Amino acid sequence: MESTIDVEHLAKIFKALAHPTRIKILEHLITIDSCICNDIVNLFPFSQSTISQHLKLLKESGLVYGEIEGPATCYCVDKTVLNQLKTYTAQLGGE
C-alpha cells in the first residue's frame, strides 16, 4: 500500500497538472521512461524559459525530479508520487 497523502500535497499535485503543457510533459516523461532534457523544449511551441518554468512546477509537486547530467538536466517521473496520485484518485467515489 502506498503511504497516505495529505490534501495540501494533493492540491499541489493537481495544480501541477492544471495546464495542458504540463500534462503533456508528464505523459511524455512517462512514455520515455528514461530521462529527458532539452528535447522537451523542442516538443512545444514555447520558449525555453517557459518550459523551464513548467518543469519547475512539476518538480515542486514531487511528480518529477531532475538530475544534472553533464551540461544538461535529465528529468524523470517519481513513480512513488505518481502512484500516490493514482491511488488517491482510484479511491475517489467509492468502489
Place this chain on the structure above:
Amino acid sequence: MESTIDVEHLAKIFKALAHPTRIKILEHLITIDSCICNDIVNLFPFSQSTISQHLKLLKESGLVYGEIEGPATCYCVDKTVLNQLKTYTAQLGGE
C-alpha cells in the same frame, strides 16, 4: 468504456482540484451522495462568497453541477466526469 477526454478538459478538471478546499468539497459531495447547498459554507472557515466561487470552478470543470431547489441550490457530483478523471489517471504510467 468511458468516452475519451481531451487534454484541455483534463487540465480544467485538475485545476478545479488544485485547491485544498475544493478537494474537500468534492470529497464531501461524494460521501453525501445526495446534494448539498448552504451546508457546504458552514463546513469551512470562509465566507459564503468565497465558497460560492470555489463551487463555480468545480461546476465549470464539469465535476459538479448544481440544481436550484426552491430558495437553495443542491450540488451533486457528475459521476461521468469523475469517472473520466479516474479512468485517465488509472491509465497514467501504465501499471
Place this chain on the structure above:
DNA sequence: TTGCTTTATCGTTTATTGACGATTAACGAT
C-alpha cells in the same frame, strides 16, 4: 582561454486566483 550548448533564474507584463464585503435576485413564510 574562448566559444558553444544547455538550463536556471531575473525582470517584466498581462491575466487569473483567492479572499473579502456588499449588493442583488429568488424563493417561502408570515
Place this chain on the structure above:
DNA sequence: ATCGTTAATCGTCAATAAACGATAAAGCAA
C-alpha cells in the same frame, strides 16, 4: 407586501501564474 434565508455576482485587492526576452552559470570542445 414585507421579511428572512439562500446563493450568485460585482468590485476590490494582494498574490500567483503564464508567457517572454535577457542574462548568468555550468560543462564540454576546440
